[in-house]
Amino acid sequence: MRFLFGLVLLSIFGCSMKPVDSQKINGVSFVASGIAIDSSHTKPVASIHANYAAIMPFGFIQDLEHPELFFNSQRQWFGETRAGVKQYIESLRKQNIKIMLKPQIWVSHGAYTGHIDMESEVDWQAFENTYSRFILEFAELAEELQVELFCIGTELDYFIKNRPEYWHNLIETIKEVYKGKLTYAANWDEFKRTPFWNDIDYIGIDAYFPLSDLQTPTIEDCKNGWQIHKPIINKYADSLNKPVLFTEFGYRSVDYTAKEPWKSDRSMTEVNLSAQANATQALFETFWEEPWFSGGFVWKWFHNHDDIGGETNNQFTPQNKPVESIIKSHYQLHN
Template sequence: MRNVLITFICVLICSCAATVPIPDKINGVSFVASRDEVAQEHIDPVVNVNADHAAVMPFGFIRDLESPELVYNTQRQWFGETSKGAKQYIEMLHKNNIQVMLKPQIWIWRGAFTGHLTMKTETEWQQLERSYAGFILEFAQLAQETNVAMYCIGTELNAFVSARPKFWSDLIIKVRDIYQGEITYAENWDTFANVPFWDELDYIGIDAYFPLSDEETPTLEALTKAWQPHKEEILKVHRKVDRPVLFTEYGYR
């Protein structure tokens, strides 16, 4: 099974009040898709680390950074990457009292970075928008049907977000027409401040791979000092848009 638990989700409790109720803490993991259905033995590690949330991540695929067509829910995909698989994972997690964030993501062939996805023409942009909206709205329906706690409408798509902000605002409205829970978007650590629609969401979602040290064994003091400018940048965005911060992924090298 490839359902390795690799990343955590947490909420930063910021100093000023937010318009969205903030839970005391979210202890979350990413529940990675596998080829097969999951059984209780695959959920037990999530329970054993005292997680109360898990991110379930179905996938859509794009040929390259300039392709406007997104392919998903195919027979060639792993079970956990499809809507059928995501539903089974969600049901198993819910049976164990673990709340779920459904987080559909894009994989670009050969692992190209999704943040660089961009089109050359207006026609191609419109094709990408139609394809991506279909992907996100289909999984929004699954999020509603399975009563997940949160829904993430995108992950690390900075060029797409920057070039087509109106599309994203319209997409948020369409998602809310389908899904009644809380929604977020997950942006990379170095571009999260550029997202123009944080105030239209319930959380500021950050994939928090902030660089802190090049040393093999840095001291706690060095890490604490290195974290401060990142913390200030996060607080700056939080205060500007009045939304709580969710680490949709995090890790350090």
């Protein structure tokens, strides 16, 4: 009788269950450098029990209205080129680390990519052509190397809002080239407007949600802050029957780090290791046990582990800070 009841429940609810991986994606955002990497650079990633790394080749535009994207150039760092991306992937795989390939745009002077907005139809078409070349270049490499996950764009709000048909067509073209899983990295305040989640595998969110106005928020302060956002994320994922992936997450080791976590303002100089650790712990405790949540990629991890970060560093990297042990503990628990 219990067996039959179980079959009935399965028939009712089985089709609505989300295709979540059994193993969480415990990832790092691996920053490109000017050199080839080797085991001295990849073993620290494995040592924190990361099972994924995001590899991020960049394309560059001069300003928010410039229609031409430059990429895979000898003027770029090795790790941002096609050859460098391939070498990084092959090196990380020697540590049994899976890959998300995540090509991104950098606008001169650090302007926000979500505001890229061409001034004419001619410029839009030119920009679309160059963006397609950029993305497909790396989609082809992703297929060649059997990369597990490919991210089709990062924080491109206006581009998607103004050119939705282009994006649906781009996804179809990517699928002709690359047969693995797809995501898109929507900004924390953008994901509910993204129109093509049904066409890809994960709802990708760069999770810089505001949580607390306190100088040094406690773990509980940050967990309380998540109660504003988490039900919205969960409900949205349920409505689309898609798992959520934090394509980026992390906090600077500064005062007020959970107030506006996306800020890289140079005026924020006071080092606050406790604030970074508490906010990160709260994120893990809030999301990593949820069945609809697939994991995420901590922002950001540099190749030269022994020389980066540390207790006087006020940037995002967790390396050689108390938060690194928190990440290691949680990744080990969910590996």
